[in-house]
Amino acid sequence: MGEDDELGYLGGITSGADDDELGYLGNVETNDDELGYLSSYIQSSFPELAGNSALATQLGGALQKVGASAFDALKKTFTTKDGGVDWRSVAGAAGGLYGLYQANKPQEKVGYQGKIPEYTAVRERVPMTYDPTRRPGSSGQQYFTAPSFAKKGDTTATDAARATALEQATALANANATNPARQSLPASTAVTSPAGGGTAAVMPRAASSVIKDLPVPTYAAGGLASMAQGRYLGGATDGMADKIPARIGNKQEARLSHGEFVIPADVVSHLGNGNSEAGAKRLYSMMDKIRTARTGTKKQGKQINPDKFLA
Numbered sequence: 672m673g674e675d676d677e678l679g680y681l682g683g684i685t686s687g688a689d690d691d692e693l694g695y696l697g698n699v700e701t702n703d704d705e706l707g708y709l710s711s712y713i714q715s716s717f718p719e720l721a722g723n724s725a726l727a728t729q730l731g732g733a734l735q736k737v738g739a740s741a742f743d744a745l746k747k748t749f750t751t752k753d754g755g756v757d758w759r760s761v762a763g764a765a766g767g768l769y770g771l772y773q774a775n776k777p778q779e780k781v782g783y784q785g786k787i788p789e790y791t792a793v794r795e796r797v798p799m800t801y802d803p804t805r806r807p808g809s810s811g812q813q814y815f816t817a818p819s820f821a822k823k824g825d826t827t828a829t830d831a832a833r834a835t836a837l838e839q840a841t842a843l844a845n846a847n848a849t850n851p852a853r854q855s856l857p858a859s860t861a862v863t864s865p866a867g868g869g870t871a872a873v874m875p876r877a878a879s880s881v882i883k884d885l886p887v888p889t890y891a892a893g894g895l896a897s898m899a900q901g902r903y904l905g906g907a908t909d910g911m912a913d914k915i916p917a918r919i920g921n922k923q924e925a926r927l928s929h930g931e932f933v934i935p936a937d938v939v940s941h942l943g944n945g946n947s948e949a950g951a952k953r954l955y956s957m958m959d960k961i962r963t964a965r966t967g968t969k970k971q972g973k974q975i976n977p978d979k980f981l982a
Contacts, residue, residue, distance in 0.1 A: 734765075742765060796814065
């Protein structure tokens with residue numbers, strides 16, 4: 672077989688794609704039998720490789736991967752002036768060419784390639800969960816249905832999920848009522864006074880009833896506990912004397928003056944529609960408006976010594 676034809680012949684062995692070897696790079700799978708045949712063929716065709724099976728095998732693999740035309744081009748590129756071939760350079764260049772192709776080969780996408788779907792979570796509160804005779808913390812009580820999900824924007828699916836959740840809520844309410852793990856509040860317990868004052872029966876009650884032991888003051892923040900009902904402080908002392916003693920929350924000392932009016936906490940709260948802080952802001956606004964109308968400024972009038980003007 673002539674030297675100029677042997678690689679054309681081998682092209683048939685290497686998938687027969689001489690004109691498109693770069694198009695099928697990477698698609699040729701290594702076949703041990705074919706690789707062995709190519710190695711033997713190269714050794715028999717090129718006497719200089721007859722004693723170097725390792726290099727012949729390497730060249731056979733390169734031929735199998737890059738194709739006959741590319742391999743033939745590399746062989747011609749590395750043919751010396753005396754007609755010899757630098758086979759190691761051929762094998763190295765073929766490996767580099769194949770590696771370059773693999774590095775630039777478009778990577779196949781794996782995994783889910785779509786968008787993250789958008790859903791609306793639907794759940795309902797279980798009715799009738801308050802039970803004043805149940806021991807707080809006893810197991811088995813359910814307060815919400817398990818969430819379900821409907822595609823966002825799909826009103827039909829959302830309404831259907833909500834209807835299902837309402838049915839589940841009713842079923843869970845019935846299950847709560849017949850809950851076998853429910854525990855009632857314990858019976859009354861006799862408690863001995865640490866001061867040796869005898870025993871007394873302590874009745875079980877809801878934890879929220881502690882409000883009865885430690886009632887929340889009914890006056891607004893800053894109000895006077897001793898004047899929670901509110902009243903006008905009549906008297907003849909100076910309006911800025913601050914000579915009337917009072918206490919805030921039975922702890923903090925305060926001083927008032929005759930001519931002042933203490934506004935009850937519930938009224939302050941009413942002015943804020945249940946929010947004492949909002950009500951207080953309305954009162955401060957009223958004070959500012961009255962002072963501005965009378966004096967032209969929001970500030971309280973300057974305290975003076977009347978004796979200097981009456982002497």
